[in-house]
Amino acid sequence: MPPLIFVDEQNSAALRDLADLATPMALRVAVTLGLPDRLRTEAVGGDVLAAELGASPVALELLLGHLVTLGVLGHGSDGYRTTGYGAALCADAGNGLVDLLDLHAAGGRAELAFTELLHSVTTGEAAYPRRYGQDFWADLAEQPILRESFDRQMAHRFHDQVPQIVAGYDWGRFATVVDVGGGRGAVLAGILAAHPGMRGHLVDLDPTAAAATRTFHTHGLSERTRVSAGSFFDPLPAGAEAYLLSDILHDWDDEHAHRILSRCVEAAGPAGRVLIIEPVGGRRGETAMDLAMLTIFGSRERRVDEFRTLASAHGLALDHVTDLSDQRCLLEFRRTDG
Structure with a gap:
C-alpha cells in the first residue's frame, strides 16, 4: 500500500501562485496597450480608455481590476491612475x-x-x-x-555591467580587439575608453552597426575604432590580438556556435585569443535563463566543461575563467598551436 501523502495547503497555494498565468499576461498586455504611461499623469475612466484603445469596455475593466489588485494601478471616483509601483512599467523608467x-x-x-x-x-x-x-x-x-x-x-542588459567588465579583466594586454556581434558598442566603448592605447573593430548587422558608429563618435573614439556591417557566420576582420563574443554563443545551438568559433579562430591566427563573456551554467547562469535560451534559441547557458569541449574542436584551450560580475564570466581561450 503506498504511503499516505499529506498536502500542505500553504505549499499548494504557493505553487499555484507560481504557476499562475493571469498576472504575467496581464502585465504584458498592460504594457503593450501603454496603460502605465497613459495613466501616469491623470486618472481616466475605463470607458474612455476603451474608446481610445478600441477595446471591449467590459473586458478592459477586468484587466484594469486585476492591475488594481496587483497595485500597478489605483482606482478612484475619477478613474484609474498609475501608482508609484506601477510607474516602473513606464517607457522612460530606464529599467528595460x-x-x-x-x-x-x-x-x-x-x-x-x-x-x-x-x-x-x-x-x-x-x-x-x-x-x-x-x-x-x-x-x-x-x-x-x-x-x-x-x-x-x-x-540595457549590459548597461550596468560595463564598468565591471572593464575593471574585471586585463584588457590592456591587447593592442587590438574585434568585438564580434558587438551590438551598439557599449562594451567595446567602455574597454577602449579605459585603455587609450587600444584599437577596436566591431562587427554586427545593419542597422546595429550604424548605431555602434554613433556610439563611438559620442564617446570620442572614432579614430580608434572601425565598424563593419556583417555577420559572424562570414569571414571576420583578420589579425587582431583578441576576438570578443559577449552574450553571443548562448543564443545559438552547438552547430551554429561551432560556425561562429570557427570564424573567430580563422581570423585570429595562431597568436590570437578568443574571449567569451556570458552567464556560465552552474556559475553565473540562472536556471530560468536556461529555459529561455532553450525555448527561444534551442540553446542553453553552457557550463565551463561544455565551453571547453565546444572550443577544443577548433584547437582552442581554456586558459582562464574570470568572474566579472554576479551575472557574467569571461572565458579566455588560446590556440593550442599558437
Whole structure:
C-alpha cells in the first residue's frame, strides 16, 4: 500500500501562485496597450480608455481590476491612475521592462514561445519557430521594429555591467580587439575608453552597426575604432590580438556556435585569443535563463566543461575563467598551436 501523502495547503497555494498565468499576461498586455504611461499623469475612466484603445469596455475593466489588485494601478471616483509601483512599467523608467514585456517587442514576443516549452523539452529544439513559423533571427531580419527593440534590450542588459567588465579583466594586454556581434558598442566603448592605447573593430548587422558608429563618435573614439556591417557566420576582420563574443554563443545551438568559433579562430591566427563573456551554467547562469535560451534559441547557458569541449574542436584551450560580475564570466581561450 503506498504511503499516505499529506498536502500542505500553504505549499499548494504557493505553487499555484507560481504557476499562475493571469498576472504575467496581464502585465504584458498592460504594457503593450501603454496603460502605465497613459495613466501616469491623470486618472481616466475605463470607458474612455476603451474608446481610445478600441477595446471591449467590459473586458478592459477586468484587466484594469486585476492591475488594481496587483497595485500597478489605483482606482478612484475619477478613474484609474498609475501608482508609484506601477510607474516602473513606464517607457522612460530606464529599467528595460517595456522591451521585455511589450508583446510587440522582440523580448515580449519571444517569451510567448514558452507556451511551447513542452515541445522544446521533448525534442531539444527551439519552440520559437514552432509558434511563429520561423526562427527568432529571421523575424528580426524581416521586422525592423523587432530589431530595434532587441538592440535596446541588449544595450540595457549590459548597461550596468560595463564598468565591471572593464575593471574585471586585463584588457590592456591587447593592442587590438574585434568585438564580434558587438551590438551598439557599449562594451567595446567602455574597454577602449579605459585603455587609450587600444584599437577596436566591431562587427554586427545593419542597422546595429550604424548605431555602434554613433556610439563611438559620442564617446570620442572614432579614430580608434572601425565598424563593419556583417555577420559572424562570414569571414571576420583578420589579425587582431583578441576576438570578443559577449552574450553571443548562448543564443545559438552547438552547430551554429561551432560556425561562429570557427570564424573567430580563422581570423585570429595562431597568436590570437578568443574571449567569451556570458552567464556560465552552474556559475553565473540562472536556471530560468536556461529555459529561455532553450525555448527561444534551442540553446542553453553552457557550463565551463561544455565551453571547453565546444572550443577544443577548433584547437582552442581554456586558459582562464574570470568572474566579472554576479551575472557574467569571461572565458579566455588560446590556440593550442599558437
